[in-house]
Amino acid sequence: MAVALAGCTSGLDPVDPTVSPPSTATSVVITPVTPDGLLTGPGVTDSTIRLGVLVDAGRDRGLVDGMRLWQRGVNASGGICGRTVELVVNGADGVPAGVDEAYQEIGRSVLGLVVLPPGDGSSVINAAVVSDQLPALTPAGTSAQLGPRLPVVTGAPADIQAINAAAYLAEAGRLARGSRLGVLADGTAVNADALAGLQWWAARNGVELQAGTIAELTAAGVGLTAIMAFGDPASVSQVVAATPAVVVTDIDGYDPSHWSPEALARTDHVLVSGPTPAVGADDAAVGAVTAAWAAGNSGPPGPRLLAGFGTGTVWSSLLAPACGDLDLTRSSVSAVIAGQDDNEASALLGPLDLATVVANGLPATRESALAQAEPDVPGGLLPLTELAAAPDIDAYRPG
Numbered sequence: 001m002a003v004a005l006a007g008c009t010s011g012l013d014p015v016d017p018t019v020s021p022p023s024t025a026t027s028v029v030i031t032p033v034t035p036d037g038l039l040t041g042p043g044v045t046d047s048t049i050r051l052g053v054l055v056d057a058g059r060d061r062g063l064v065d066g067m068r069l070w071q072r073g074v075n076a077s078g079g080i081c082g083r084t085v086e087l088v089v090n091g092a093d094g095v096p097a098g099v100d101e102a103y104q105e106i107g108r109s110v111l112g113l114v115v116l117p118p119g120d121g122s123s124v125i126n127a128a129v130v131s132d133q134l135p136a137l138t139p140a141g142t143s144a145q146l147g148p149r150l151p152v153v154t155g156a157p158a159d160i161q162a163i164n165a166a167a168y169l170a171e172a173g174r175l176a177r178g179s180r181l182g183v184l185a186d187g188t189a190v191n192a193d194a195l196a197g198l199q200w201w202a203a204r205n206g207v208e209l210q211a212g213t214i215a216e217l218t219a220a221g222v223g224l225t226a227i228m229a230f231g232d233p234a235s236v237s238q239v240v241a242a243t244p245a246v247v248v249t250d251i252d253g254y255d256p257s258h259w260s261p262e263a264l265a266r267t268d269h270v271l272v273s274g275p276t277p278a279v280g281a282d283d284a285a286v287g288a289v290t291a292a293w294a295a296g297n298s299g300p301p302g303p304r305l306l307a308g309f310g311t312g313t314v315w316s317s318l319l320a321p322a323c324g325d326l327d328l329t330r331s332s333v334s335a336v337i338a339g340q341d342d343n344e345a346s347a348l349l350g351p352l353d354l355a356t357v358v359a360n361g362l363p364a365t366r367e368s369a370l371a372q373a374e375p376d377v378p379g380g381l382l383p384l385t386e387l388a389a390a391p392d393i394d395a396y397r398p399g
Contacts (some may be wrong), residue, residue: 108217
């Protein structure tokens, strides 16, 4: 089914200059002008545009489904630049399942990428993308990875999501001035990013912040009103099972298949932050994508379905102007990204300023959404808010 939408915790760490990524050596000579007068490079033929989708299986949660749904809609509507879109996905059609191994195989043959590597920081794909100068998008990440040449984070990074979640709790009367807010300190990039954002917010709103381990945050008498714990679902499960406080986590942290029975019994005090509204939200774009999914699938949608579709629509918004410039090359797409400060292609992700990510290392968006954890509903989430930003969040500067 074609879907037409008008206006419709990351393993990517900053590049370590001491690490030599396994480059795919993609210094490919630009091909001659095609019959339709278009300059092309890797991943583009007279009839196709190839994009790589490299997503860790444990973090997928419907992201690839959303990308494929976008692909089908685009191709059913005539494609882009007179060409159909092909997706090359790790773990499918003979491509290695591992993100890094898949990159080695397909890096020479795609125009660009959507990436979501393992959340433990073990992947070197970020450095490889920089080395090979591929335009790449990722729907989840941290503000520490924003900047030129890095994969562009299209959704709200962890610090922005944490600030927006705290502001929601305050506005709902669940986090008053003078109360105590816990933040999981486990050495991961995602929770460090959340802590950085919350330090800014707490200082402005009279909330006492306590960063600590699982044991420290859940100890008897600690007196926390709420706890922010992103990333590893096993760790988040331990927090949820051991505290009466409200727990806010992200899509990675909320994975019922990795939660204990004790944690699953306490989902009524768990809120989940994400870069898009949850499936079931009263939103035209959400409804259209969900209906398209239901028309071709019998199973429930994953919680990252909408982020996958939204990231696909951002790719549409990059390819169209490059086509208009008669230049479908990696450098042309990268130039489009660097010049887009008002991308409204995806109503699912909200308005994006991609240019500020590249030029200033600032988030593309300061909006995110919250949902109530509920494993028994489609997507596992009950919509709580639409995309929204905390008051005065524009004053926040990461780092």
